[in-house]
Amino acid sequence: MLAAAVRLRTEGHREEARQRLLSLSVDFPADAEIAYQTAWAHDVLGLEAEAVPFYERSLAGTGLSEEDHRGALRGLGSTYRVLGQYDKAVEVLRAGAGQFPDDGALRTFLAMALFNTGEHHEAMRLLLQLLAAGSTDPSVRQYRAAIEHYARDLNETV
Template sequence: MKSWDERIDDVWAEAAGDEVGDDTIAHIDALAAERGPDDGRAEFERAGARDSAGRPDEAVALYRRALALGLDEDHRSQCVIQLASSLRNLGEFDEALDVIRAEAARAPDGPYRDAVATVHALILASAGRPAQGLSVALLALVPHLPRYHRSMTAYAREIAESDT
């Protein structure tokens, strides 16, 4: 018999490339129910299903509950990123920035640092600060460049100032 994680992965694999809707939510909710109402990972998966279905207003409360209940480090980072993204989608830019900046400060060298930077850049762009968003994106790319770190960092910082 497959593990709970494997069955969750199967639901997401089945939904890949398709529009996520009520069927995916129902499958995720059924699996989450196996773990009970006080399981952070189950709440995270429920939130993700709603988020993927374009229901960020429903996802936000579940992401917050998942974080309050506790998650392993990997899923905690994913949850914070997805929460910030959902807040952005709802137009809650200040809160989204607070959430994503806290994550960037908490794990500046974590495995999700580029995802954090990407969401940070999107939030800034959506909040009407596209040059600052571009700067964040460029600064995230700098470590991946074979050369030009100093100059590209300086340019990215210079661009950010054009929104002020």
């Protein structure tokens, strides 16, 4: 039943998927995977506030795959940010980036949340590190060492 609801969401039948997942979440309130999929179904419909308790439930439970755990951290953190709960967003996304340092999306959402909390230097540092490490632009690649150097201290002038 869970797979059918996820398939509905991926095929664009988002409201029908949400309704099925809500029903499943009532029947299986402790199931972290159902909670995660229910949160996602709300999020894609722009129902961020309704998604939060399902994200929280999914992360409090056990049984999520590593990829779904990452997704739940991304989803909850970015949803908190959209809702203007910037400190909560930073807390969740910082924890996620600590658990999954290779996840550029987590670090990108963290940079956005840091910007919203006024931590501009840290936000810029994260984005410059991502740019230096991942850009395929030849001119950025040419200056990778300089970008990485200044990412550590943007105030340095020498």
